[in-house]
Amino acid sequence: MAVRLCPASAMLVSAVSCERAAADMSSVRNASPRRLSTMAVVLGVALVLLAQWSPAAEQSKPLRTDSRAPFVHRIPIYDDAGKQIRPPSAAVKTPSNRPFSTLQTCSRCHEYDTISHGWHFNAMAGGPSGRAGEPWIYQDLTTRTVLPLSYRDWPGAHHPRDAGMDEWTFVLNFGRHMPGGGPGVAGVATTQPATATTRWHITGQLQIDCLICHVADQSHDPVVRAQQIELQNFRWATTPALGLGIVRGTMARFLPNNWDPALADDPDSDQRPGPSISYDAARFEPGEKVFFNITRRPPPERCYFCHTASHTLTESRPQWHTPGDIHLTAGLSCVDCHRNGIDHAIVRGYETEGLERSDPMVTAMSCRGCHLGSEQPGVPPSIALGGRLGAPKPLHRGLPALHLEKLSCTACHSGPWPQDHPQGVQTSMAHALGTESNLRDANTPPRISEPLFLRGADGKIAPHRAVWPNYWGDMADDVISPLAPDKVRSAAGKLLPVVQPANMAAYKPLSDEQVQQVLAALKAGGIAKVPVYVSGGMVYRIENGALTRREHPAARPYTWALGHDVRPASQSLGVRGCSDCHAPDSPIYFGLVQAQGPVAEGAVSKLMLQLRGEDATVVRAFARSFALRGLLKTISFVAAAALLLLLAAFLVRAVGGALWSKRN
Amino acid sequence: MFRAIAILGLLAAVLWVVATVLRPQRKAPPAKPTGWQRLAYMALLLGVGLAAGTGLGNSIVSSEAIGGWTLMIHCAAAGFFAVAIVAVGALWAGRYGPEAPESGALLFWLMMALSVVVILSAVAPMTSFFASATQKDFYELHRYSSLALVVVVVLHAARVVRAR
Numbered sequence: 001m002a003v004r005l006c007p008a009s010a011m012l013v014s015a016v017s018c019e020r021a022a023a024d025m026s027s028v029r030n031a032s033p034r035r036l037s038t039m040a041v042v043l044g045v046a047l048v049l050l051a052q053w054s055p056a057a058e059q060s061k062p063l064r065t066d067s068r069a070p071f072v073h074r075i076p077i078y079d080d081a082g083k084q085i086r087p088p089s090a091a092v093k094t095p096s097n098r099p100f101s102t103l104q105t106c107s108r109c110h111e112y113d114t115i116s117h118g119w120h121f122n123a124m125a126g127g128p129s130g131r132a133g134e135p136w137i138y139q140d141l142t143t144r145t146v147l148p149l150s151y152r153d154w155p156g157a158h159h160p161r162d163a164g165m166d167e168w169t170f171v172l173n174f175g176r177h178m179p180g181g182g183p184g185v186a187g188v189a190t191t192q193p194a195t196a197t198t199r200w201h202i203t204g205q206l207q208i209d210c211l212i213c214h215v216a217d218q219s220h221d222p223v224v225r226a227q228q229i230e231l232q233n234f235r236w237a238t239t240p241a242l243g244l245g246i247v248r249g250t251m252a253r254f255l256p257n258n259w260d261p262a263l264a265d266d267p268d269s270d271q272r273p274g275p276s277i278s279y280d281a282a283r284f285e286p287g288e289k290v291f292f293n294i295t296r297r298p299p300p301e302r303c304y305f306c307h308t309a310s311h312t313l314t315e316s317r318p319q320w321h322t323p324g325d326i327h328l329t330a331g332l333s334c335v336d337c338h339r340n341g342i343d344h345a346i347v348r349g350y351e352t353e354g355l356e357r358s359d360p361m362v363t364a365m366s367c368r369g370c371h372l373g374s375e376q377p378g379v380p381p382s383i384a385l386g387g388r389l390g391a392p393k394p395l396h397r398g399l400p401a402l403h404l405e406k407l408s409c410t411a412c413h414s415g416p417w418p419q420d421h422p423q424g425v426q427t428s429m430a431h432a433l434g435t436e437s438n439l440r441d442a443n444t445p446p447r448i449s450e451p452l453f454l455r456g457a458d459g460k461i462a463p464h465r466a467v468w469p470n471y472w473g474d475m476a477d478d479v480i481s482p483l484a485p486d487k488v489r490s491a492a493g494k495l496l497p498v499v500q501p502a503n504m505a506a507y508k509p510l511s512d513e514q515v516q517q518v519l520a521a522l523k524a525g526g527i528a529k530v531p532v533y534v535s536g537g538m539v540y541r542i543e544n545g546a547l548t549r550r551e552h553p554a555a556r557p558y559t560w561a562l563g564h565d566v567r568p569a570s571q572s573l574g575v576r577g578c579s580d581c582h583a584p585d586s587p588i589y590f591g592l593v594q595a596q597g598p599v600a601e602g603a604v605s606k607l608m609l610q611l612r613g614e615d616a617t618v619v620r621a622f623a624r625s626f627a628l629r630g631l632l633k634t635i636s637f638v639a640a641a642a643l644l645l646l647l648a649a650f651l652v653r654a655v656g657g658a659l660w661s662k663r664n
Numbered sequence: 665m666f667r668a669i670a671i672l673g674l675l676a677a678v679l680w681v682v683a684t685v686l687r688p689q690r691k692a693p694p695a696k697p698t699g700w701q702r703l704a705y706m707a708l709l710l711g712v713g714l715a716a717g718t719g720l721g722n723s724i725v726s727s728e729a730i731g732g733w734t735l736m737i738h739c740a741a742a743g744f745f746a747v748a749i750v751a752v753g754a755l756w757a758g759r760y761g762p763e764a765p766e767s768g769a770l771l772f773w774l775m776m777a778l779s780v781v782v783i784l785s786a787v788a789p790m791t792s793f794f795a796s797a798t799q800k801d802f803y804e805l806h807r808y809s810s811l812a813l814v815v816v817v818v819l820h821a822a823r824v825v826r827a828r
Contacts (some may be wrong), residue, residue, distance in 0.1 A: 398792030401800040402729050618732045625736050629790065632743050636787035639746035643780045646753045650773060654762040 062109050070216075073292040074285065077244070078104035080204070080235060085244075086288055087281040097276040100239040102180075102210045111342055116208060118344020121181035123151035124167075128357075131350045131457060132156070132560045136174045137430045137446045137467060138163045140485035141499035141507055143492070144535070144598040146446045146470040147482060148558040151183065156469075156558040164484025168198045171206050171234065176226035177306045177429050181208035184234065202259050202274070203252045204235025211242060213302050216295035219243065222305045226435050236275050244290065245279035303334045305434045307427075309450075309465075309562070311416065313442045314424030325565040336389060337365050349563060351408065352458050364388060367409035367566075392569075399574060408462035408561070411588075412573035415451040415463040415562050418587035421594070422449035425465065439501050447596035449557075453588045453608050456561055461588075461612065466557035470535045470597045472518070473554070474528035480539065480554040483528060491525035492518045509598045515540050516547040537595035537604025549602055557595065584623045589614075670720050670811050677815040681822040694759065694767075694827050704751035709821060711745030714738075716814045723807065742786060749779045771820040778813040785809060 065071050077085045079098035088095035103112055117125060135148035135157045149165070150157035160170045160183075167183040178184060184206030206229065211220045225241035228234075232252035239245050250272045263269035264276075283290055311317045323329070327337070340346040347353065347365040354363025360379040363369045371394060373386025387393055396404070416423055425448050428434050451463035472488045473480040489496065495517050499506045510518075515533050519542050522531035533540040539552040573580045573588070581588045593611060595603040609619050697705065718738040722730045730738060753776050760769040785806035789799040 395795035395797075397795050398790075399796050399799075400789060401796040401803065404796055405729075615732070622732070622736060625739065632739060633787055633790055635743050635746050636783050639750045640780050640783045640787070642750045643753055643776050643783075646757055647773070647776055647780070650757065650761070657762045 062111065070295060073294045074289050075105070075292070076288060077290050078108075080104060084288065085279065087279045087284040089281060096279060099204075099236040099277050100242065100244055101207065102238060103207050106210050110210075112208070114342055115210075115344045116181050116185075118340065119346045119348070120179050120344065121208060123182050124186055129153045130348060130353060130356060132558075133348070134427065134429055134465070134560050135467075135558055136160075136170075138165065138173065139445060140489075141445070141501070141504075142496050143472060143485045143488045144470050144496075144507075144510060145472070145482075145485045145488075146467065146597060148467055148469060154558075154560075156556065158469075158482060162482045164486060166198055168200055168203070172229070172232065174429070175206050175229040175234065175237075176222075176432060176435060178206070179209055179212050179306075180206045180238075184208075199232065199252070199257060201261060202255050202257075203232045204261075206234040206237065209238045209241070211238065211292065211294070212305075213298040214294050214296070215302065216293045216299065218301070219293055223435055226432075233275050236277060239277050242292075243280065244283050245277045247275045248278050249273040249276045251275055297333060297335045300328055300334045303338075304428075306429060307334075308433045309425050309427050309564070310433060311423060311425055313440065313444070314426055316442070323565070323567075326568045327566055332389065337370065339365060350456075350561065351460075367413075371409075394569065403574075406460060408456065408458075408460045410463055410561065410563055410566075411453060411461050413569075414564060414566050417567075417571070418451055418453070418463075418573070418591055420585075420587055420590075421592055422452055422466075424448065424596075425450045427465075430467070439504065441504075443504070443507075445507065445598070449593065449596055450562055452557075452559060452593055452611065453591070454559055455612055462561045464559040465562050466559045466593075468535075468537055468557045468595045468597045469555065471533075472522065472528075473532050473534055475530040475532045475539075475541065478552075480532055480534060480552070482534075483522070483531075487527050488518070488522065491521045491527045493521070495521060507598065510535075512540075512547055516542060519547070536597050536602060538602060551604060555595075555604075578626055578629070582623050582626045584620055586623065589619050589623065666807055666811075667724055669808075670724055673811050673815050674720070674818075677818040680819055684819070684822050685826055697824075698755075701752075701755045704748060704755050705821075705824065707748035708745065708752045708817070711741050711748045712814060712817050714741030715745050716810070719807075719810060720814060742783075745779075746783055749776070749783075768820055768823045771816055771823065775813065775816050775820055778809055778816060781809040782806060782813050 077100050079085050079096055080101040080103070081098055082101075082104045083096065083098070085096040085098075085100060086092045106112060115121075129152040132154040133150075133152075135150045135154065138147045138149050138160070139145060145163070147163050148157045149160045149163060149170075151160065160166075165173070167186045170183050171178065175184065185208075209220075209225065212222055212225065219242065221241050221243070225237045228237035228240060228247065230253075231247075233247055234252070236247050236252075240247055252275055255272060255274060259271060259274065260269075261274065263271055264274045285291060310319075311322070312319050328334075337349055338346050345357075347362050349366050351363075351366050351368055353366065354360060354369065354374075354376070360374065360376055360383050363374050363376055363379065364383040368374075369383065369386065370388050370391045371386055373384050373393075375384070382388070424442065426433060426440075426444070427448065430446055430448060431440060431444055433440075446467050448465050448467050450465040452466050453461050454464045456462045456464075471482045472485075473482045475481075495514060496510075497506055510533075515535075519531045519533060519540070522528045523542075530541065534552070534555045537551060537555045537557070538549040539555050540547055540549045542548075569575070580586065584590070587608065589607070589609045591608040592605060593608060594605045597603070607616060609616060715738055718734045718741065719730060722728075722734055722738075756772065760772040785802045788794060789802045794802065
């Protein structure tokens with residue numbers, strides 16, 4: 001497995017050099033033949049040099065330790081142009097000021113291209129999407145837009161372009177909790193319309209930040225990285241996050257669209273200086289090497305930056321009340337189950353994933369695979385037997401086996417204990433948890449509810465999280481296409497007063513009158529032929545001059561299964577008996593789910609069983625029948641005992657009679 | 665697999681009944697059942713009919729596990745059957761004692777024995793003593809013993825009816 005100059009790296013090189021190339025080409029047109037030949041020679045020499053410093057030329061095979069002991073990363077580091085970074089010192093006249101590049105540094109030993117196709121980076125690759133996961137939730141406060149987005153083909157999720165977002169805008173919005181790669185490097189490769197919002201040439205790409213996960217300590221600060229992304233310093237974000245240096249100059253966000261990176265280092269240029277790095281000499285050891293405390297197995301704290309789900313604000317539950325996941329308490333780590341190879345195809349852990357990926361080892365990493373083993377044909381005994389990592393094998397005493405076929409493990413074991421109403425929950429991806437804010441509170445949108453007990457694609461009931469879409473759209477043939485919020489804002493004008501994070505008091509539900517006025521404005525402005533407002537599980541539109549609302553598939557919540565926190569067996573559903581679920585008021589059936597979102601009234605409200613398409617009468621009758629279960633058991637045991645006595649009496653008489661007749 | 669066995673078993677029982685009815689009766693008819701005996705037997709047939717219709721019937725027509733109204737009717741019929749089989753056992757046992765002359769004793773006592781298996785295999789998993797895997801075994805035992813019981817009840821009922 002050779003380390004090659006991967007396409008991503010080629011992209012980077014082309015991104016950096018394209019501006020210069022363009023400048024060169026304009027001068028080529030005016031050059032004389034002699035000058036042209038000179039330039040050709042120079043270009044040839046440059047290409048040879050380029051090939052020489054490329055990682056592919058340095059070695060054909062990656063270096064390996066093949067040990068369980070971690071490799072101590074005391075290494076030279078390289079900037080985005082592939083030059084070794086030299087710290088400021090007396091010996092170095094011109095210290096490096098370009099940003100540290102994981103691509104140029106890590107790919108010298110690791111298969112960056114292979115890694116870049118891993119689960120965290122391949123949303124745009126068009127491969128199998130697997131079970132629907134947490135979407136990115138785009139919000140525009142003024143228009144009350146709440147739109148679940150994903151590049152993956154997940155039912156109910158919209159493509160970012162539906163919200164008028166190109167890759168650059170997507171990264172600007174969500175890069176804070178993205179590990180880089182994917183849309184962060186796709187901008188150069190894809191043909192995008194030149195818009196005022198696409199500023200790749202200024203911001204650079206958001207490369208895969210290997211260290212956001214792989215530092216064994218807290219030496220990488222994802223909050224600093226998030227701040228840099230907000231400042232549009234995509235290319236520079238990792239360097240200050242690692243504490244290697246600080247970003248000086250004008251932040252990319254404040255550079256005009258016509259800012260030319262090719263002239264960034266030109267002292268004669270009159271344009272403002274762009275961002276540059278001032279490296280911390282103290283981070284460099286002798287030999288101009290830097291020590292990174294890197295681990296193959298990222299600790300849970302690293303995962304939690306992007307994968308926290310919290311009830312601290314929504315349920316006023318102090319963080320210390322949160323017991324956490326039983327697996328972590330038992331000493332396991334996220335990556336004990338969510339494993340991956342160099343391809344970074346991380347095991348997501350749902351039951352059917354192993355079959356989808358045709359990999360029994362993936363099956364072994366699911367709850368069922370680890371605790372119960374696998375009956376899948378052809379799996380090795382180490383997987384078939386279960387009990388990996390010392391996982392206890394549950395007996396499920398008193399639980400009819402049918403439940404294991406109808407329910408996912410998580411239905412009884414994961415998430416908060418179900419209550420009459422689903423709870424509110426905030427997540428890192430949706431609420432930017434992990435980043436500093438004093439504005440975040442219980443009402444901070446988007447509203448996400450959990451647990452909703454819904455059927456997954458495999459037909460099993462599992463706890464889910466849900467977010468209700470809220471947006472303005474255009475309806476054609478009963479299909480609703482979202483309208484880009486900026487178009488809605490411009491058409492609505494003062495009908496939708498501006499709402500900003502600092503002014504959340506203005507984030508009030510829209511009145512029916514407001515909705516009707518905005519719909520009329522969208523129609524009058526030619527923004528939509530049949531304008532509609534999707535909110536609270538309903539679709540609003542103007543029919544015969546009046547505002548009507550009705551349920552519509554487009555207004556249904558986007559739901560995704562939750563896996564954590566896993567509760568211990570002693571706190572699982574059913575531990576108190578059948579009535580934990582089979583009672584006329586059990587939340588798993590009769591929990592009331594109300595659509596959440598900025599809607600004044602008329603939001604859809606349904607029982608959990610109705611969301612699963614079950615008949616309330618049957619379920620209620622079945623639940624009530626459990627009151628007679630004790631009687632049925634008593635009758636059955638008494639009847640069995642009576643029959644056994646009868647059989648015994650018959651046998652005694654038959655055997656006794658036979659013996660008596662034999663004696664006489 | 666079970667579906668095929670159930671269909672074959674029930675077909676065999678029906679054929680046996682037809683053959684029994686068509687065969688000329690050689691022995692003298694047994695004593696007429698009393699009113700209580702008839703009532704208990706009718707209750708048993710009703711209980712078995714409902715339980716088999718919902719249980720075996722569901723297995724034959726559907727690949728889904730029994731649930732909803734069907735399961736509720738099945739459970740209600742099961743309780744009814746449990747009472748009825750004890751009543752039949754108590755009221756009819758005298759006719760099939762070791763020294764009694766009436767034929768069909770084997771079927772009768774087989775019916776009693778199978779009923780014990782059917783009842784216990786259904787009610788034991790309702791306790792918290794058995795793991796899910798064992799419950800699965802109980803479920804299979806319940807299905808097959810129920811099928812056998814239905815066949816035996818049908819054959820015994822045919823004898824009783826024919827004797828009248």
